[in-house]
Amino acid sequence: MTEVVREVRDARRIFREIRAQGHSLGLVPTMGALHSGHLSLIERARAENASVAVSIFVNPTQYDDPADLESYPRTFEEDLAKCEAAGVNIMLWPDSHEIYPDDYRFRVTESEFSERLEGAHRRGHFDGVMTVVLKLLNIVRPDRAYFGEKDWQQFVLVRDMAEAFFLDTEIVPCPLVREEDGLAMSSRNANLTAEERRIAPRFHEILFGGGTTDEIRERLAEAEFDVDYVERRNDRVLAAVRLGKVRLIDNVRE
Amino acid sequence: MTEVVREVRDARRIFREIRAQGHSLGLVPTMGALHSGHLSLIERARAENASVAVSIFVNPTQYDDPADLESYPRTFEEDLAKCEAAGVNIMLWPDSHEIYPDDYRFRVTESEFSERLEGAHRRGHFDGVMTVVLKLLNIVRPDRAYFGEKDWQQFVLVRDMAEAFFLDTEIVPCPLVREEDGLAMSSRNANLTAEERRIAPRFHEILFGGGTTDEIRERLAEAEFDVDYVERRNDRVLAAVRLGKVRLIDNVRE
Numbered sequence: 434m435t436e437v438v439r440e441v442r443d444a445r446r447i448f449r450e451i452r453a454q455g456h457s458l459g460l461v462p463t464m465g466a467l468h469s470g471h472l473s474l475i476e477r478a479r480a481e482n483a484s485v486a487v488s489i490f491v492n493p494t495q496y497d498d499p500a501d502l503e504s505y506p507r508t509f510e511e512d513l514a515k516c517e518a519a520g521v522n523i524m525l526w527p528d529s530h531e532i533y534p535d536d537y538r539f540r541v542t543e544s545e546f547s548e549r550l551e552g553a554h555r556r557g558h559f560d561g562v563m564t565v566v567l568k569l570l571n572i573v574r575p576d577r578a579y580f581g582e583k584d585w586q587q588f589v590l591v592r593d594m595a596e597a598f599f600l601d602t603e604i605v606p607c608p609l610v611r612e613e614d615g616l617a618m619s620s621r622n623a624n625l626t627a628e629e630r631r632i633a634p635r636f637h638e639i640l641f642g643g644g645t646t647d648e649i650r651e652r653l654a655e656a657e658f659d660v661d662y663v664e665r666r667n668d669r670v671l672a673a674v675r676l677g678k679v680r681l682i683d684n685v686r687e
Numbered sequence: 688m689t690e691v692v693r694e695v696r697d698a699r700r701i702f703r704e705i706r707a708q709g710h711s712l713g714l715v716p717t718m719g720a721l722h723s724g725h726l727s728l729i730e731r732a733r734a735e736n737a738s739v740a741v742s743i744f745v746n747p748t749q750y751d752d753p754a755d756l757e758s759y760p761r762t763f764e765e766d767l768a769k770c771e772a773a774g775v776n777i778m779l780w781p782d783s784h785e786i787y788p789d790d791y792r793f794r795v796t797e798s799e800f801s802e803r804l805e806g807a808h809r810r811g812h813f814d815g816v817m818t819v820v821l822k823l824l825n826i827v828r829p830d831r832a833y834f835g836e837k838d839w840q841q842f843v844l845v846r847d848m849a850e851a852f853f854l855d856t857e858i859v860p861c862p863l864v865r866e867e868d869g870l871a872m873s874s875r876n877a878n879l880t881a882e883e884r885r886i887a888p889r890f891h892e893i894l895f896g897g898g899t900t901d902e903i904r905e906r907l908a909e910a911e912f913d914v915d916y917v918e919r920r921n922d923r924v925l926a927a928v929r930l931g932k933v934r935l936i937d938n939v940r941e
Contacts, residue, residue, distance in 0.1 A: 441853065534850065534851065535847065535850070537798075538798050538799055538847075538851065539796070539797050539847070539848050539851040539852065540795070540796055540797075540798075541793065541794070541795060541796075542793070542794055542795075542796055543792055543793050543794075544791075544794075545792055567852060568852060571852055571853040571854060571855075572853050574855075593792075593793070594793050596788065596789070597788065597789035597792065597793040597822075598821055598822060598825055599695065599699065599822055599825040600825060601825075601828075
């Protein structure tokens, strides 16, 4: 049975009890609309911890576009069923006022990497991400928290934040999971039209094809994507594109 | 015996062991140059906790004026002797690179109250304060942390930050302590010339005298203070003045 917890006060009590029993605890923070990518994080968390919590919170502060926030899929009943089937112990499903009693007066910022890539195209995005992650980690205080490498920049910033603020949680990166045709799994894929869904796999195919970032950008444009960015960073090529009303991101290791 | 700890890695291990033993832990964060005001915080912490830690860290990120940072008194040997005498268990005395391995890339900000009063006169001051307090609280993870009401705005912001980020530490306010002649105790008082020290007590006398903020400001100017601000907030009158090269703050309850 997955216990659903809606209030932060209850959550803090429940997680305090789990820690007092000396059980290891893993957290998988999500915005819901769970797919196989999330399930792979949950599976990993199950393998490494005695108890597993999943948080479902569509975090308003990481959206600069209200339409994007509005259209993000909400599928709570299906999510709960998937968590039950996956053996999740606790689902934290708070309202926004539970997480932001301060109305987002207090926030975490970062002055370099957060301004680039996703941060350059979504103003304030990573302030919202880091702030909500810090709050969730403090509510749950897990031994480990699991982040997908699809949001690679997010993972790096959260990992570095945890280090800078001396958090006791280990930030664990998990490999990107793809659909059978190779499209990176994303809750946003549900918003693609049939025609867009047919085109979408060209995105990762072009990234895997290699070349200079200019060449990649050109090929993406030819394939009818609106390109936000294509950049090399460390051993990766990272890219974001728009396809109709849907924004897709992906990254491949070279 | 007060154990002096210089490295964050050691500190985290030591405080983890204390918590594992189930001992309550109090933290008094300071910038050193300990005076009776600090000692009253330490005494309170001793009364309420099994173990007491004092941190000494002149936090560079809360200074907008390098000369002010430079002139802040450093009196480590005397501070250690005072901690020994006061029964402090652990003194955390880190270097700046221990606290800022990230070079202050990650920080905590607040969008309203931190911009006023002290924040209006010391740019970025409270970002630095909140960031270092969050780091210290995460390193030590005390049950209670003690803050003097002399820095009333600082106390309010730290208390609200702890609430917003769901920290497990109780933020405890402690009454302002005054010299025999009523001057609010401050490490900066040591930087006053004899003549300035003679004038300084007029500061609190005028605040206690009441009146409109304009009247108070006028009286302070007549007494040779350069007034940064005088403001009513909740049940308090808060003020900051400059006397020669020294900046003094005070607040009185009405």
